[in-house]
Amino acid sequence: MAPFQPQHVSPSLTLFLLVAVVVFYGAGTVIQRLFLGPLARFPGPRLAALTRAWAFVQAIGGRQVKHVHELHKNYGPIVRVGPNDLSLSAPEVIPRLYSFKPFLKDPVLYDALNGGKPEGHLVCQTDPETHARRRKHIATLLSRSAVKGYENENLHPKIIKALLPFRDGDFYTAELTFGKVFGCLDAPGFSHPVLDALAIVSDAVPVINWIPWLNSIPRSLVGYQPQMEPVTKLEKFVADAWAAEKAGPEPTEVGHTVLSRLAFLLRNDTPKYRDNVALSEALTMIVACSETTTMAMVSALHELSLNPGIQARIREEVAPLMPDVTKFDDVMEAAVVKEVLRLYPSVPGLLPRVVGKDGLTVRNQFIPPGTVVSMQAWTIHRDIEVFPDPNTFNPFRWLNRSEVELKAMTARFLPFSAGARSCVGEEFAMAQMYLFVGMFCRFCQFAPAPGSDNAIEDNGFTLNCRHHKMLLSIGTAPAVN
Numbered sequence: 001m002a003p004f005q006p007q008h009v010s011p012s013l014t015l016f017l018l019v020a021v022v023v024f025y026g027a028g029t030v031i032q033r034l035f036l037g038p039l040a041r042f043p044g045p046r047l048a049a050l051t052r053a054w055a056f057v058q059a060i061g062g063r064q065v066k067h068v069h070e071l072h073k074n075y076g077p078i079v080r081v082g083p084n085d086l087s088l089s090a091p092e093v094i095p096r097l098y099s100f101k102p103f104l105k106d107p108v109l110y111d112a113l114n115g116g117k118p119e120g121h122l123v124c125q126t127d128p129e130t131h132a133r134r135r136k137h138i139a140t141l142l143s144r145s146a147v148k149g150y151e152n153e154n155l156h157p158k159i160i161k162a163l164l165p166f167r168d169g170d171f172y173t174a175e176l177t178f179g180k181v182f183g184c185l186d187a188p189g190f191s192h193p194v195l196d197a198l199a200i201v202s203d204a205v206p207v208i209n210w211i212p213w214l215n216s217i218p219r220s221l222v223g224y225q226p227q228m229e230p231v232t233k234l235e236k237f238v239a240d241a242w243a244a245e246k247a248g249p250e251p252t253e254v255g256h257t258v259l260s261r262l263a264f265l266l267r268n269d270t271p272k273y274r275d276n277v278a279l280s281e282a283l284t285m286i287v288a289c290s291e292t293t294t295m296a297m298v299s300a301l302h303e304l305s306l307n308p309g310i311q312a313r314i315r316e317e318v319a320p321l322m323p324d325v326t327k328f329d330d331v332m333e334a335a336v337v338k339e340v341l342r343l344y345p346s347v348p349g350l351l352p353r354v355v356g357k358d359g360l361t362v363r364n365q366f367i368p369p370g371t372v373v374s375m376q377a378w379t380i381h382r383d384i385e386v387f388p389d390p391n392t393f394n395p396f397r398w399l400n401r402s403e404v405e406l407k408a409m410t411a412r413f414l415p416f417s418a419g420a421r422s423c424v425g426e427e428f429a430m431a432q433m434y435l436f437v438g439m440f441c442r443f444c445q446f447a448p449a450p451g452s453d454n455a456i457e458d459n460g461f462t463l464n465c466r467h468h469k470m471l472l473s474i475g476t477a478p479a480v481n
Protein backbone atom coordinates (compact mmCIF):
# COMPACT_ATOMS: atom_id res chain seq x y z
CA MET A 1 0.00 0.00 0.00
CA ALA A 2 1.32 3.48 -0.86
CA PRO A 3 2.24 5.57 2.22
CA PHE A 4 -0.22 8.34 3.22
CA GLN A 5 0.59 11.54 1.32
CA PRO A 6 -0.80 14.80 2.73
CA GLN A 7 -2.91 16.47 0.03
CA HIS A 8 -2.78 20.14 -0.68
CA VAL A 9 -6.03 21.88 0.40
CA SER A 10 -6.60 25.29 -1.10
CA PRO A 11 -7.10 28.26 1.34
CA SER A 12 -10.53 29.01 -0.14
CA LEU A 13 -11.68 25.44 0.48
CA THR A 14 -10.39 25.64 4.07
CA LEU A 15 -12.29 28.88 4.62
CA PHE A 16 -15.42 27.40 3.08
CA LEU A 17 -15.20 24.35 5.37
CA LEU A 18 -14.67 26.53 8.43
CA VAL A 19 -17.66 28.72 7.59
CA ALA A 20 -19.76 25.61 6.90
CA VAL A 21 -18.87 24.13 10.31
CA VAL A 22 -19.71 27.42 12.09
CA VAL A 23 -23.02 27.78 10.20
CA PHE A 24 -23.90 24.14 10.79
CA TYR A 25 -23.05 24.37 14.51
CA GLY A 26 -24.92 27.70 14.86
CA ALA A 27 -28.01 26.36 13.10
CA GLY A 28 -27.93 23.21 15.24
CA THR A 29 -27.72 25.29 18.43
CA VAL A 30 -30.63 27.50 17.33
CA ILE A 31 -32.81 24.49 16.50
CA GLN A 32 -31.87 22.76 19.73
CA ARG A 33 -32.57 25.81 21.90
CA LEU A 34 -35.79 26.86 20.19
CA PHE A 35 -37.43 23.58 19.23
CA LEU A 36 -35.80 20.36 20.41
CA GLY A 37 -34.20 21.06 23.82
CA PRO A 38 -35.97 20.11 27.08
CA LEU A 39 -36.75 23.77 27.86
CA ALA A 40 -38.24 24.51 24.43
CA ARG A 41 -41.80 23.99 25.75
CA PHE A 42 -41.52 26.79 28.35
CA PRO A 43 -42.76 30.24 27.29
CA GLY A 44 -40.61 33.35 27.19
CA PRO A 45 -38.92 35.71 24.72
CA ARG A 46 -37.35 33.88 21.77
CA LEU A 47 -34.16 35.87 22.15
CA ALA A 48 -33.82 34.82 25.80
CA ALA A 49 -34.09 31.17 24.77
CA LEU A 50 -31.33 31.70 22.20
CA THR A 51 -28.70 33.63 24.12
CA ARG A 52 -27.67 34.90 27.56
CA ALA A 53 -27.02 38.23 25.85
CA TRP A 54 -30.76 38.90 26.28
CA ALA A 55 -30.40 39.03 30.07
CA PHE A 56 -27.24 41.11 29.72
CA VAL A 57 -29.00 43.73 27.60
CA GLN A 58 -31.87 43.91 30.10
CA ALA A 59 -29.54 44.21 33.07
CA ILE A 60 -27.23 46.77 31.50
CA GLY A 61 -30.33 48.84 30.72
CA GLY A 62 -31.28 48.64 34.43
CA ARG A 63 -34.59 46.87 33.84
CA GLN A 64 -34.10 43.11 34.01
CA VAL A 65 -36.15 42.57 37.17
CA LYS A 66 -39.13 44.63 36.03
CA HIS A 67 -39.04 42.98 32.62
CA VAL A 68 -39.03 39.45 34.08
CA HIS A 69 -41.93 40.53 36.31
CA GLU A 70 -43.91 41.61 33.24
CA LEU A 71 -43.08 38.28 31.56
CA HIS A 72 -44.59 36.41 34.51
CA LYS A 73 -47.76 38.49 34.19
CA ASN A 74 -48.01 37.49 30.53
CA TYR A 75 -46.80 33.89 30.60
CA GLY A 76 -47.57 32.58 34.11
CA PRO A 77 -45.46 30.98 36.84
CA ILE A 78 -42.68 29.48 34.67
CA VAL A 79 -40.84 31.70 32.20
CA ARG A 80 -37.75 30.93 30.18
CA VAL A 81 -35.20 33.70 30.69
CA GLY A 82 -32.10 32.10 29.18
CA PRO A 83 -30.98 29.11 27.10
CA ASN A 84 -30.77 27.02 30.29
CA ASP A 85 -32.60 29.31 32.70
CA LEU A 86 -36.15 29.47 34.06
CA SER A 87 -37.68 32.06 36.35
CA LEU A 88 -40.38 30.72 38.70
CA SER A 89 -43.06 32.66 40.53
CA ALA A 90 -45.03 29.84 42.19
CA PRO A 91 -44.64 30.57 45.93
CA GLU A 92 -45.02 26.91 46.95
CA VAL A 93 -41.58 26.29 45.40
CA ILE A 94 -39.77 28.63 47.83
CA PRO A 95 -39.18 26.06 50.60
CA ARG A 96 -37.94 23.46 48.12
CA LEU A 97 -35.64 25.81 46.28
CA TYR A 98 -34.15 27.84 49.13
CA SER A 99 -35.10 26.43 52.52
CA PHE A 100 -35.21 22.71 53.37
CA LYS A 101 -32.26 21.34 51.44
CA PRO A 102 -31.33 24.25 49.22
CA PHE A 103 -30.43 23.68 45.62
CA LEU A 104 -26.79 24.55 44.91
CA LYS A 105 -25.98 28.06 43.75
CA ASP A 106 -25.41 28.32 40.01
CA PRO A 107 -21.62 28.28 39.51
CA VAL A 108 -21.88 30.36 36.31
CA LEU A 109 -22.87 33.45 38.27
CA TYR A 110 -21.39 32.77 41.70
CA ASP A 111 -17.96 31.49 40.57
CA ALA A 112 -17.71 34.50 38.29
CA LEU A 113 -18.60 36.91 41.11
CA ASN A 114 -15.95 35.14 43.12
CA GLY A 115 -13.29 35.81 40.50
CA GLY A 116 -12.86 32.07 39.91
CA LYS A 117 -11.06 31.64 43.27
CA PRO A 118 -11.64 28.18 44.75
CA GLU A 119 -11.66 29.39 48.39
CA GLY A 120 -14.88 31.28 47.76
CA HIS A 121 -16.33 33.98 49.98
CA LEU A 122 -19.55 33.48 51.91
CA VAL A 123 -21.92 34.72 49.19
CA CYS A 124 -20.38 32.48 46.52
CA GLN A 125 -19.16 29.49 48.54
CA THR A 126 -20.66 26.36 47.02
CA ASP A 127 -19.27 23.74 49.41
CA PRO A 128 -21.96 23.34 52.13
CA GLU A 129 -19.51 22.37 54.91
CA THR A 130 -17.04 25.19 54.36
CA HIS A 131 -19.97 27.56 54.04
CA ALA A 132 -21.59 26.47 57.32
CA ARG A 133 -18.29 26.70 59.25
CA ARG A 134 -17.48 30.20 58.08
CA ARG A 135 -21.04 31.49 58.35
CA LYS A 136 -21.27 30.47 62.00
CA HIS A 137 -18.33 32.68 62.94
CA ILE A 138 -19.42 35.71 60.98
CA ALA A 139 -23.10 35.44 62.02
CA THR A 140 -22.38 35.95 65.71
CA LEU A 141 -21.03 39.41 64.92
CA LEU A 142 -24.14 40.48 63.11
CA SER A 143 -26.78 40.35 65.84
CA ARG A 144 -29.19 43.20 66.33
CA SER A 145 -27.59 44.23 69.59
CA ALA A 146 -24.29 44.70 67.73
CA VAL A 147 -25.76 47.83 66.14
CA LYS A 148 -26.99 49.24 69.42
CA GLY A 149 -23.61 50.58 70.38
CA TYR A 150 -23.31 52.73 67.26
CA GLU A 151 -26.01 55.28 68.11
CA ASN A 152 -24.58 58.56 69.27
CA GLU A 153 -25.48 62.19 69.14
CA ASN A 154 -23.03 63.10 66.41
CA LEU A 155 -24.11 60.42 64.02
CA HIS A 156 -27.43 61.70 62.77
CA PRO A 157 -26.21 64.82 60.90
CA LYS A 158 -23.55 62.62 59.31
CA ILE A 159 -26.10 60.08 58.19
CA ILE A 160 -28.29 62.75 56.67
CA LYS A 161 -25.29 64.13 54.83
CA ALA A 162 -24.40 60.69 53.54
CA LEU A 163 -27.82 59.67 52.43
CA LEU A 164 -28.67 62.64 50.32
CA PRO A 165 -26.41 61.70 47.43
CA PHE A 166 -27.48 58.05 47.96
CA ARG A 167 -24.21 56.81 49.27
CA ASP A 168 -23.20 54.76 52.26
CA GLY A 169 -20.26 52.39 52.39
CA ASP A 170 -19.10 53.73 55.69
CA PHE A 171 -20.98 54.11 58.81
CA TYR A 172 -21.35 50.62 60.23
CA THR A 173 -19.92 48.11 57.84
CA ALA A 174 -16.27 49.13 57.79
CA GLU A 175 -16.31 49.43 61.58
CA LEU A 176 -17.72 45.94 61.81
CA THR A 177 -15.28 44.44 59.34
CA PHE A 178 -12.02 46.21 60.20
CA GLY A 179 -12.68 48.09 63.42
CA LYS A 180 -12.14 51.43 61.64
CA VAL A 181 -13.99 53.51 59.05
CA PHE A 182 -13.03 54.54 55.53
CA GLY A 183 -13.82 58.22 56.07
CA CYS A 184 -16.26 58.46 53.13
CA LEU A 185 -18.62 60.67 55.11
CA ASP A 186 -15.95 63.29 55.64
CA ALA A 187 -14.61 63.31 52.08
CA PRO A 188 -15.30 66.64 50.31
CA GLY A 189 -18.17 66.21 47.86
CA PHE A 190 -18.28 62.49 48.77
CA SER A 191 -15.51 61.90 46.31
CA HIS A 192 -13.96 58.81 47.82
CA PRO A 193 -12.38 55.79 46.12
CA VAL A 194 -14.41 53.34 48.22
CA LEU A 195 -17.67 54.83 46.94
CA ASP A 196 -16.36 54.76 43.38
CA ALA A 197 -15.22 51.16 43.87
CA LEU A 198 -18.69 50.12 45.05
CA ALA A 199 -20.27 51.73 41.98
CA ILE A 200 -17.80 49.95 39.65
CA VAL A 201 -18.48 46.58 41.27
CA SER A 202 -22.24 47.05 40.97
CA ASP A 203 -22.04 48.07 37.32
CA ALA A 204 -19.79 45.09 36.58
CA VAL A 205 -22.32 42.47 37.76
CA PRO A 206 -24.25 42.11 34.45
CA VAL A 207 -21.03 42.01 32.43
CA ILE A 208 -19.51 39.30 34.62
CA ASN A 209 -22.74 37.33 34.58
CA TRP A 210 -22.73 37.40 30.79
CA ILE A 211 -19.01 36.73 30.26
CA PRO A 212 -18.00 34.91 33.46
CA TRP A 213 -14.33 34.38 32.62
CA LEU A 214 -13.71 38.15 32.40
CA ASN A 215 -13.43 38.36 36.18
CA SER A 216 -10.63 35.81 36.35
CA ILE A 217 -8.33 37.70 33.96
CA PRO A 218 -5.59 39.41 36.01
CA ARG A 219 -6.14 43.14 35.86
CA SER A 220 -2.51 43.70 34.88
CA LEU A 221 -3.03 41.77 31.62
CA VAL A 222 -5.80 43.94 30.29
CA GLY A 223 -5.97 47.59 29.55
CA TYR A 224 -8.48 48.74 32.12
CA GLN A 225 -6.27 49.35 35.18
CA PRO A 226 -6.90 53.14 35.33
CA GLN A 227 -10.68 52.70 35.43
CA MET A 228 -10.28 50.05 38.11
CA GLU A 229 -8.05 52.16 40.32
CA PRO A 230 -10.69 52.74 43.04
CA VAL A 231 -11.19 48.97 43.32
CA THR A 232 -7.43 48.48 43.60
CA LYS A 233 -7.36 51.11 46.38
CA LEU A 234 -10.18 49.38 48.24
CA GLU A 235 -8.33 46.07 47.94
CA LYS A 236 -5.19 47.72 49.30
CA PHE A 237 -7.11 49.10 52.27
CA VAL A 238 -8.38 45.61 53.02
CA ALA A 239 -4.92 44.07 52.55
CA ASP A 240 -3.34 46.61 54.93
CA ALA A 241 -6.02 45.96 57.54
CA TRP A 242 -5.44 42.20 57.27
CA ALA A 243 -1.66 42.65 57.54
CA ALA A 244 -2.20 44.70 60.72
CA GLU A 245 -4.54 42.02 62.09
CA LYS A 246 -1.93 39.31 61.50
CA ALA A 247 0.80 41.39 63.10
CA GLY A 248 -1.34 41.87 66.23
CA PRO A 249 -1.89 39.60 69.24
CA GLU A 250 -2.86 35.93 68.92
CA PRO A 251 -6.50 35.70 67.62
CA THR A 252 -9.22 34.58 70.01
CA GLU A 253 -12.71 33.25 69.39
CA VAL A 254 -14.32 36.43 70.67
CA GLY A 255 -12.77 38.88 68.21
CA HIS A 256 -14.92 41.96 67.58
CA THR A 257 -14.37 42.40 63.86
CA VAL A 258 -14.93 40.15 60.87
CA LEU A 259 -11.17 40.12 60.27
CA SER A 260 -10.33 39.07 63.81
CA ARG A 261 -12.95 36.30 63.68
CA LEU A 262 -11.50 35.06 60.43
CA ALA A 263 -7.99 35.16 61.85
CA PHE A 264 -9.18 32.80 64.57
CA LEU A 265 -11.25 30.56 62.33
CA LEU A 266 -8.45 30.10 59.78
CA ARG A 267 -5.59 29.85 62.28
CA ASN A 268 -4.70 26.27 61.27
CA ASP A 269 -4.98 26.76 57.50
CA THR A 270 -2.08 27.41 55.15
CA PRO A 271 -0.97 31.09 55.01
CA LYS A 272 -2.00 31.40 51.36
CA TYR A 273 -5.49 30.01 51.91
CA ARG A 274 -5.88 32.13 55.03
CA ASP A 275 -4.90 35.32 53.19
CA ASN A 276 -7.12 34.63 50.19
CA VAL A 277 -10.19 33.86 52.31
CA ALA A 278 -9.73 36.80 54.67
CA LEU A 279 -9.26 39.31 51.85
CA SER A 280 -12.18 38.11 49.78
CA GLU A 281 -14.47 37.75 52.80
CA ALA A 282 -13.70 41.27 54.05
CA LEU A 283 -14.26 42.77 50.61
CA THR A 284 -17.53 40.90 50.25
CA MET A 285 -18.71 42.18 53.56
CA ILE A 286 -18.26 45.76 52.35
CA VAL A 287 -19.95 45.12 49.01
CA ALA A 288 -22.83 42.98 50.36
CA CYS A 289 -23.66 45.43 53.12
CA SER A 290 -23.43 48.75 51.31
CA GLU A 291 -25.74 49.07 48.34
CA THR A 292 -28.35 46.84 49.98
CA THR A 293 -28.91 48.82 53.16
CA THR A 294 -28.44 52.17 51.42
CA MET A 295 -31.10 51.34 48.88
CA ALA A 296 -33.55 50.33 51.60
CA MET A 297 -32.89 53.50 53.58
CA VAL A 298 -33.26 55.74 50.55
CA SER A 299 -36.54 54.02 49.63
CA ALA A 300 -37.78 54.49 53.20
CA LEU A 301 -37.01 58.22 53.06
CA HIS A 302 -38.75 58.53 49.71
CA GLU A 303 -41.98 56.89 50.93
CA LEU A 304 -41.95 58.64 54.30
CA SER A 305 -41.41 62.03 52.66
CA LEU A 306 -44.80 61.49 50.99
CA ASN A 307 -46.44 60.47 54.28
CA PRO A 308 -45.97 63.13 57.00
CA GLY A 309 -48.58 61.46 59.22
CA ILE A 310 -46.54 58.26 59.37
CA GLN A 311 -43.36 60.25 60.09
CA ALA A 312 -45.11 61.85 63.07
CA ARG A 313 -46.36 58.52 64.36
CA ILE A 314 -42.86 57.02 64.17
CA ARG A 315 -41.44 60.07 65.98
CA GLU A 316 -43.90 59.62 68.86
CA GLU A 317 -43.43 55.88 69.13
CA VAL A 318 -39.68 55.54 68.89
CA ALA A 319 -38.62 58.48 71.06
CA PRO A 320 -38.97 56.50 74.32
CA LEU A 321 -37.41 53.36 72.79
CA MET A 322 -34.29 54.86 71.19
CA PRO A 323 -31.63 53.61 70.81
CA ASP A 324 -32.64 50.07 71.80
CA VAL A 325 -33.52 48.64 68.40
CA THR A 326 -34.31 45.27 69.96
CA LYS A 327 -37.67 46.79 71.05
CA PHE A 328 -38.82 48.02 67.66
CA ASP A 329 -40.65 44.99 66.32
CA ASP A 330 -44.16 46.03 67.37
CA VAL A 331 -44.20 49.71 66.40
CA MET A 332 -45.22 51.47 63.18
CA GLU A 333 -41.60 51.78 62.13
CA ALA A 334 -41.27 48.00 61.83
CA ALA A 335 -44.27 47.94 59.47
CA VAL A 336 -42.68 50.75 57.42
CA VAL A 337 -39.35 48.93 57.12
CA LYS A 338 -41.10 45.70 56.10
CA GLU A 339 -43.23 47.47 53.54
CA VAL A 340 -40.18 49.25 52.11
CA LEU A 341 -38.36 45.92 51.77
CA ARG A 342 -41.44 44.37 50.19
CA LEU A 343 -41.83 47.11 47.62
CA TYR A 344 -38.11 47.73 47.01
CA PRO A 345 -36.22 44.56 47.95
CA SER A 346 -32.56 45.56 47.59
CA VAL A 347 -31.75 42.15 46.08
CA PRO A 348 -34.84 41.93 43.90
CA GLY A 349 -33.76 39.62 41.12
CA LEU A 350 -32.89 36.15 40.11
CA LEU A 351 -30.95 34.09 42.69
CA PRO A 352 -29.99 31.23 40.37
CA ARG A 353 -29.91 27.65 41.67
CA VAL A 354 -29.19 24.40 39.83
CA VAL A 355 -31.90 21.71 39.75
CA GLY A 356 -30.53 18.50 41.32
CA LYS A 357 -30.50 14.98 39.90
CA ASP A 358 -34.18 14.31 40.71
CA GLY A 359 -35.45 17.26 38.73
CA LEU A 360 -38.16 19.61 39.98
CA THR A 361 -41.90 19.53 39.33
CA VAL A 362 -43.72 22.87 39.36
CA ARG A 363 -47.48 22.99 38.69
CA ASN A 364 -47.31 19.58 36.98
CA GLN A 365 -44.44 20.61 34.71
CA PHE A 366 -41.20 18.66 35.05
CA ILE A 367 -38.00 20.70 35.02
CA PRO A 368 -34.99 18.54 34.15
CA PRO A 369 -31.81 18.20 36.27
CA GLY A 370 -29.13 20.76 35.48
CA THR A 371 -31.61 23.54 34.64
CA VAL A 372 -30.88 26.85 36.34
CA VAL A 373 -33.98 28.09 38.19
CA SER A 374 -34.57 31.24 40.19
CA MET A 375 -37.30 33.24 41.86
CA GLN A 376 -37.25 36.99 42.11
CA ALA A 377 -38.35 38.68 45.31
CA TRP A 378 -39.69 41.60 43.26
CA THR A 379 -42.35 39.31 41.75
CA ILE A 380 -43.10 37.19 44.83
CA HIS A 381 -43.62 40.42 46.81
CA ARG A 382 -46.25 41.50 44.32
CA ASP A 383 -48.44 38.42 44.65
CA ILE A 384 -51.87 40.02 44.40
CA GLU A 385 -53.51 37.22 46.42
CA VAL A 386 -51.79 38.23 49.64
CA PHE A 387 -50.66 41.78 48.86
CA PRO A 388 -53.69 43.50 47.31
CA ASP A 389 -52.85 46.65 45.35
CA PRO A 390 -49.25 45.40 45.41
CA ASN A 391 -47.52 48.46 43.94
CA THR A 392 -48.85 50.81 46.63
CA PHE A 393 -46.80 51.64 49.72
CA ASN A 394 -49.11 50.64 52.54
CA PRO A 395 -47.39 49.80 55.84
CA PHE A 396 -50.81 49.33 57.45
CA ARG A 397 -51.13 46.04 55.59
CA TRP A 398 -48.67 44.60 58.15
CA LEU A 399 -50.65 45.79 61.18
CA ASN A 400 -53.60 44.16 62.94
CA ARG A 401 -53.64 41.10 60.71
CA SER A 402 -54.86 37.65 61.68
CA GLU A 403 -52.26 34.95 62.29
CA VAL A 404 -53.28 33.19 59.07
CA GLU A 405 -52.92 36.36 57.00
CA LEU A 406 -49.55 37.20 58.51
CA LYS A 407 -48.32 33.67 57.88
CA ALA A 408 -49.22 33.93 54.19
CA MET A 409 -47.55 37.34 53.91
CA THR A 410 -44.41 36.21 55.69
CA ALA A 411 -44.16 33.14 53.45
CA ARG A 412 -43.99 35.49 50.47
CA PHE A 413 -41.61 37.97 52.05
CA LEU A 414 -38.13 37.25 50.74
CA PRO A 415 -35.95 40.36 50.84
CA PHE A 416 -33.22 38.36 52.58
CA SER A 417 -33.95 35.11 50.65
CA ALA A 418 -34.57 32.05 52.86
CA GLY A 419 -32.91 29.06 54.49
CA ALA A 420 -29.25 28.18 54.81
CA ARG A 421 -28.17 30.69 52.14
CA SER A 422 -30.30 33.57 53.35
CA CYS A 423 -28.65 36.89 54.21
CA VAL A 424 -26.32 36.45 57.17
CA GLY A 425 -26.61 40.20 57.75
CA GLU A 426 -30.42 40.24 58.08
CA GLU A 427 -30.55 41.09 61.79
CA PHE A 428 -27.80 43.65 61.39
CA ALA A 429 -29.47 45.24 58.37
CA MET A 430 -32.86 45.43 60.12
CA ALA A 431 -31.24 47.03 63.14
CA GLN A 432 -29.44 49.58 60.96
CA MET A 433 -32.69 50.47 59.26
CA TYR A 434 -34.64 50.74 62.52
CA LEU A 435 -31.94 52.97 63.91
CA PHE A 436 -31.61 55.10 60.81
CA VAL A 437 -35.33 55.59 60.08
CA GLY A 438 -36.03 56.13 63.78
CA MET A 439 -33.31 58.76 64.11
CA PHE A 440 -34.27 60.50 60.90
CA CYS A 441 -37.93 60.82 61.90
CA ARG A 442 -37.01 61.81 65.43
CA PHE A 443 -34.78 64.70 64.45
CA CYS A 444 -36.16 65.78 61.07
CA GLN A 445 -39.41 66.33 59.26
CA PHE A 446 -39.11 66.09 55.53
CA ALA A 447 -41.06 66.40 52.30
CA PRO A 448 -40.32 65.89 48.61
CA ALA A 449 -38.55 68.81 46.91
CA PRO A 450 -38.94 69.71 43.24
CA GLY A 451 -36.45 68.14 40.83
CA SER A 452 -36.52 64.53 42.08
CA ASP A 453 -37.00 61.69 39.69
CA ASN A 454 -36.95 58.96 42.34
CA ALA A 455 -36.31 56.25 39.77
CA ILE A 456 -34.61 52.98 40.55
CA GLU A 457 -32.72 50.53 38.37
CA ASP A 458 -31.40 47.03 38.80
CA ASN A 459 -28.29 45.28 37.53
CA GLY A 460 -30.07 41.92 37.46
CA PHE A 461 -28.99 41.27 41.08
CA THR A 462 -29.30 44.43 43.20
CA LEU A 463 -31.35 47.63 43.03
CA ASN A 464 -29.68 51.01 42.80
CA CYS A 465 -30.57 54.61 42.22
CA ARG A 466 -27.11 56.01 41.53
CA HIS A 467 -28.07 57.52 38.21
CA HIS A 468 -31.09 59.34 39.66
CA LYS A 469 -31.80 61.81 42.39
CA MET A 470 -34.16 62.24 45.26
CA LEU A 471 -34.40 65.74 46.70
CA LEU A 472 -35.91 66.38 50.10
CA SER A 473 -36.77 69.53 51.88
CA ILE A 474 -35.69 68.88 55.47
CA GLY A 475 -36.64 70.80 58.60
CA THR A 476 -36.16 70.21 62.32
CA ALA A 477 -38.74 67.92 63.84
CA PRO A 478 -40.91 69.16 66.72
CA ALA A 479 -39.73 67.86 70.08
CA VAL A 480 -41.56 64.87 71.51
CA ASN A 481 -42.49 65.07 75.21
Ligand code: HEM
Residues within 6 Å of the ligand: 122, 123, 124, 135, 142, 173, 284, 285, 288, 289, 290, 292, 293, 296, 345, 346, 347, 351, 414, 415, 416, 417, 420, 421, 422, 423, 424, 425, 426, 428, 429
Ligand atom coordinates in the same frame (compact mmCIF):
# COMPACT_ATOMS: atom_id res chain seq x y z
C1 HEM B 1 -31.47 45.59 53.33
C2 HEM B 1 -30.30 45.00 53.41
C3 HEM B 1 -29.94 43.66 52.83
C4 HEM B 1 -30.63 42.86 51.96
C5 HEM B 1 -32.00 43.13 51.34
C6 HEM B 1 -29.83 41.67 51.75
C7 HEM B 1 -30.23 40.60 50.95
C8 HEM B 1 -29.49 39.45 50.78
C9 HEM B 1 -29.89 38.32 49.98
C10 HEM B 1 -31.21 38.21 49.21
C11 HEM B 1 -28.92 37.38 50.07
C12 HEM B 1 -28.89 36.03 49.34
C13 HEM B 1 -28.05 36.21 48.08
C14 HEM B 1 -27.94 34.98 47.23
O1 HEM B 1 -28.63 34.00 47.43
O2 HEM B 1 -27.13 35.04 46.31
C15 HEM B 1 -27.88 37.91 50.92
C16 HEM B 1 -26.73 37.23 51.26
C17 HEM B 1 -25.74 37.77 52.04
N1 HEM B 1 -25.73 39.01 52.65
FE1 HEM B 1 -27.22 40.36 52.62
N2 HEM B 1 -28.68 41.80 52.46
C18 HEM B 1 -28.71 42.98 53.14
C19 HEM B 1 -27.75 43.46 54.01
C20 HEM B 1 -26.60 42.81 54.36
C21 HEM B 1 -25.67 43.25 55.35
C22 HEM B 1 -25.84 44.51 56.21
C23 HEM B 1 -24.64 42.34 55.36
C24 HEM B 1 -23.40 42.33 56.21
C25 HEM B 1 -23.30 42.89 57.38
C26 HEM B 1 -24.95 41.33 54.36
C27 HEM B 1 -24.14 40.25 54.06
C28 HEM B 1 -24.53 39.17 53.30
C29 HEM B 1 -23.72 37.97 53.12
C30 HEM B 1 -22.31 37.75 53.66
C31 HEM B 1 -24.49 37.08 52.35
C32 HEM B 1 -24.14 35.64 51.95
C33 HEM B 1 -24.76 34.71 53.00
C34 HEM B 1 -24.55 33.23 52.77
O3 HEM B 1 -24.55 32.76 51.63
O4 HEM B 1 -24.43 32.53 53.78
N3 HEM B 1 -26.15 41.63 53.78
N4 HEM B 1 -28.24 39.18 51.34
